[in-house]
Each structure stands twice: as structure tokens, then as C-alpha cells.
Amino acid sequence: MKSRAVCWTQFIKFNAPDGYKMSRCMKCGKEYEADPFLNGTNAMNVHMRKGCGDKQGTTQQLLNLGKTGVEGEGTLTNWKFDQEATRKGLAYMLIVDEKPFKFVDGMGFKYFMPLCCPMFNIPSRRTITRDCFAFYSEMKEIEKIFSKL
Ligand SMILES: [Zn+2]
Known part of the structure; x- marks a missing residue:
């Protein structure tokens, strides 16, 4: 055991x-x-x-097809799994797509997520709520900086 x-x-x-x-x-x-x-x-x-x-860590070679999407014109890029970046990306998606925080508890999401990224540890609703607020205030700060330029 x-x-x-x-x-x-x-x-x-x-x-x-x-x-x-x-x-x-x-x-x-x-x-x-x-x-x-x-x-x-x-x-x-x-x-x-x-x-x-x-x-190699979890770095994988990904074929990036770029803007054209035409095979053969792509370049190989390195991709490395990053739990923090993925969490931030999830928070971004919830904000931009106006999804409720309970989205992370959804059956469909819990099925889908491990298929595309099994390494990702899906955060709890409470954690993602915190992430969203942090991300949102960060964006507001950035906006402030840009509005002063
Ligand atoms: Zn191994």
C-alpha cells in the first residue's frame, strides 16, 4: 500500500x-x-x-499553424504545462465569457478538462472566485496605467 x-x-x-x-x-x-x-x-x-x-519536464513540441492554419507553414514551438498560468487562463475565461464560478464544478467541464490537460488540477469554486477577483483588479490596474498614457 x-x-x-x-x-x-x-x-x-x-x-x-x-x-x-x-x-x-x-x-x-x-x-x-x-x-x-x-x-x-x-x-x-x-x-x-x-x-x-x-x-524534458512536461515540455511538448506543439505544431503551431499560425494565422494561416495551413499545414506545412507551421513552426514547432515548445509548450510546458504551467498550473498557475492555466488557473489564470481559467479565471480569464470565466470573466470574459461571463461564466458563473460554479462553472468549475460543472460535470461537462470536469469531463472536458482532463481530456485536454490531465495535469491541470481544477481549482475549487472558492479558489477560482479568489483568482477571478485578483485577475479583475489586476486588469483594472493595467487599465488605469494605460488611461494615463
Ligand atoms: Zn516520467
Whole structure:
């Protein structure tokens, strides 16, 4: 049981689109099947001890198609998961799209979010409320600065 707890400090659980239970290493992005009844945690434990290629962190190469959206004209850019930036982005979305704070508790959102970003730890309603107010006042400050120019 002890080793089981340890591996979940580095792996995050998510559901594959076909409903299969999966886990992903937060350091290097390696995925394992992680059905508690079918797969043990052994592979993950071995991965943590020696298999993890965490030198790259969670940086991924993304093909940026740019404004044209035409394949072949794109450039490869590095993308690294950033919990804080993602939280801020979520706060921004709630403000700009005028979504209620309870949006983060929505079933649809809770299903959708891990599909596109399993590493993202969805903040509680209380946390995101605080984030929104912080973000909003930050924007007001920026506005003030610009209005004086
Ligand atoms: Zn890893």
C-alpha cells in the first residue's frame, strides 16, 4: 500500500476517451493503463525509480499553424504545462465569457478538462472566485496605467 501512495505523487489519473483508466507521469508525460483491477502500480513504480525521462519536464513540441492554419507553414514551438498560468487562463475565461464560478464544478467541464490537460488540477469554486477577483483588479490596474498614457 505504501508504494501505491508514492506513485500517485508523480502520476495523475485520467480517463481515456474510450473510458479506460489511465495514468500520466507529470514529469515526462509517459502514459500507463491504470485500471486498479487490471493493472498494478508496478510499472509506474519502476518508471519513477529509473524509467522517467523527466529531463524534458512536461515540455511538448506543439505544431503551431499560425494565422494561416495551413499545414506545412507551421513552426514547432515548445509548450510546458504551467498550473498557475492555466488557473489564470481559467479565471480569464470565466470573466470574459461571463461564466458563473460554479462553472468549475460543472460535470461537462470536469469531463472536458482532463481530456485536454490531465495535469491541470481544477481549482475549487472558492479558489477560482479568489483568482477571478485578483485577475479583475489586476486588469483594472493595467487599465488605469494605460488611461494615463
Ligand atoms: Zn516520467
